Every structure is written in C-alpha cells, then in structure tokens.
Amino acid sequence: MKTKLLAFLLFFALTTKPLLLGAAGAAPEPVIDTSGKKLRADANYHIIPAVPFTICGFVSCFTGGGLSLDSIDESCPLDVIIEKANEGLPLRFSPVNTKKGVIRVSTDLNIFFSDSDERCPHHSTVWMLDQFDASIGQTYVTTGGVVGNPGEHTILNWxxxxxxxxxxxxxxxxxxxxxxxxxxxxxxxxxxxxxxxxLALSDDPFKIKFKEA
Incomplete structure (x- = not known):
C-alpha cells in the first residue's frame, strides 16, 4: 500500500510541477497590428492615431496622422512629431531580449525609424527622452539613442x-x-x-494603433 502511495505522489509531482512553472512564467500578450497580426521585430510599421483628431491653428485646421521627424530650430538630433494627415515614416521595434521576434505588451524595447535622415546623418533615429525643457515645462521624445546595451547609460532609450x-x-x-x-x-x-x-511625456496618453508598412 505504501509503495502504491509513494508511486502516486511521485507521479503527481512530476506531472504537475511543469504546469505550475508554465503558468508562473507566462509571456505577456503580443501586440496586434491593424490586420490582426502580431508585431514582429523584423517588420516595419506605422504608428497612427487610434482615433482621428483635428488640431486648429490661427488660419486653418488639420488632421493628425502618423509619426515623423522634425526640428524646432534646424538643430540635431531631430524630435519625434505627429505628421499632418499622412501615415508618417516607418518604424521598427527592438525588444530588450533580441532573441524574441514577437513584440509584447509591457516589455522594454527600443523604437527607431527604419531609415536615416539626411538632415542629421551623424545621429541615429533611435528614440530617447530629451532633457526637461523648463521654458515650456515639457520633456520631448527625441532621437539619437542606441539600440540595446540595457543599463544606466541607456536608461532614456527604453x-x-x-x-x-x-x-x-x-x-x-x-x-x-x-x-x-x-x-x-x-x-x-x-x-x-x-x-x-x-511626442512628449504627458498625463494624457496618445492612443495609437500599428499598421504594417
């Protein structure tokens, strides 16, 4: 009887332990693009507004679109801006674990425009936070970061x-x-x-979706 009981307990331990471990280590859900496919690190995407919106100036109004690059005073690096009425420039995503091809929610990653910009050829298009600008009370998302090398020296790039x-x-x-x-x-x-x-740090998030380029 004892032998049967020990055999049952051993069988129970061997068959249930992997299940418990699997549940505890479940990966975050993948990010899904507008066509219902998972975002991947080897593909190009447009980040576009999930809800159309309009901004009005002194003369006219325009509809916000995708993301691009621009400079306030023609200096480098370029800042990340929202384009007017178009899908903007294609981007890529690089997760902190480069072996993972699928982009998942709530996971540290680098974001960068797929192509270089001839206006600032010596600066990368990798996103990073700019320094806080006290004159306007804002922290912009700019470029000039690096991909990978997670740590204190790249903390602004993630x-x-x-x-x-x-x-x-x-x-x-x-x-x-x-x-x-x-x-x-x-x-x-x-x-x-x-x-x-x-794009800047804000209490009001920019609601977005991803469209394969």
Missing amino acids: FKIQKYEDAYKLVYCPRVCPSCHHLCKDIGMFVDANRRMH
Missing part, C-alpha cells in the same frame, strides 16, 4: 507598448536598470507655438 482601452499607448517606464532612478509616464502629444505636434 519605452513600452501598453494596452489602452480598445487600442494601445506608449509609456516611458524602463525596467532595464533596477538600481536607476527613473519615472513612469505616458507618452502623449504637446502642440508648440508653431502648431507642431510633438
């Missing part, structure tokens, strides 16, 4: 995609350097004095 209502949002909340002091904040939109729409 972003995440999170679910937001029926779509997604971008956040700055890196976990690649646990000992670093950093903040967690949504990425939203700031319209400057020249009616340029910048």
Whole structure:
C-alpha cells in the first residue's frame, strides 16, 4: 500500500510541477497590428492615431496622422512629431531580449525609424527622452539613442507598448536598470507655438494603433 502511495505522489509531482512553472512564467500578450497580426521585430510599421483628431491653428485646421521627424530650430538630433494627415515614416521595434521576434505588451524595447535622415546623418533615429525643457515645462521624445546595451547609460532609450482601452499607448517606464532612478509616464502629444505636434511625456496618453508598412 505504501509503495502504491509513494508511486502516486511521485507521479503527481512530476506531472504537475511543469504546469505550475508554465503558468508562473507566462509571456505577456503580443501586440496586434491593424490586420490582426502580431508585431514582429523584423517588420516595419506605422504608428497612427487610434482615433482621428483635428488640431486648429490661427488660419486653418488639420488632421493628425502618423509619426515623423522634425526640428524646432534646424538643430540635431531631430524630435519625434505627429505628421499632418499622412501615415508618417516607418518604424521598427527592438525588444530588450533580441532573441524574441514577437513584440509584447509591457516589455522594454527600443523604437527607431527604419531609415536615416539626411538632415542629421551623424545621429541615429533611435528614440530617447530629451532633457526637461523648463521654458515650456515639457520633456520631448527625441532621437539619437542606441539600440540595446540595457543599463544606466541607456536608461532614456527604453519605452513600452501598453494596452489602452480598445487600442494601445506608449509609456516611458524602463525596467532595464533596477538600481536607476527613473519615472513612469505616458507618452502623449504637446502642440508648440508653431502648431507642431510633438511626442512628449504627458498625463494624457496618445492612443495609437500599428499598421504594417
């Protein structure tokens, strides 16, 4: 009887342990594009508004579109802006674990425009946070970062995609350097004095979706 009981307990332990481990280590859900496919690190995408919106200036109104690059004073690096009425430039995503081909929610990743920009040939198109601008009270998303090398020296280069209502949002909340002091904040939109729409840290997230380029 004891032999049968021990055999049963051993069988139970061997068959249930993997299940428990599998449940505890479940991967975050994948990010889905507008065609219902999983986002991948080896493909190009447009980040576009999930909900159409209109910005009005002193003379006319225009509809916000995808993301591109621009400079306030023709200096480098270029800032990430929202284009007017088009899908913008194609981007790519590089997760902190480069062996993972699928892009998943709430996972540290680098974001970069697929092509270089001839206006700033010596700067990368990898996103990073700019320094806080006290004159306007904003922290823009700019470029000039690097892909990979997670740690304190690259802490400004890491972003995440999170679910937001029926779509997604971008956040700055890196976990690649646990000992670093950093903040967690949504990425939203700031319209400057020249009616340029910048990506910037915000309390009001920019609701987005992803379209394969």
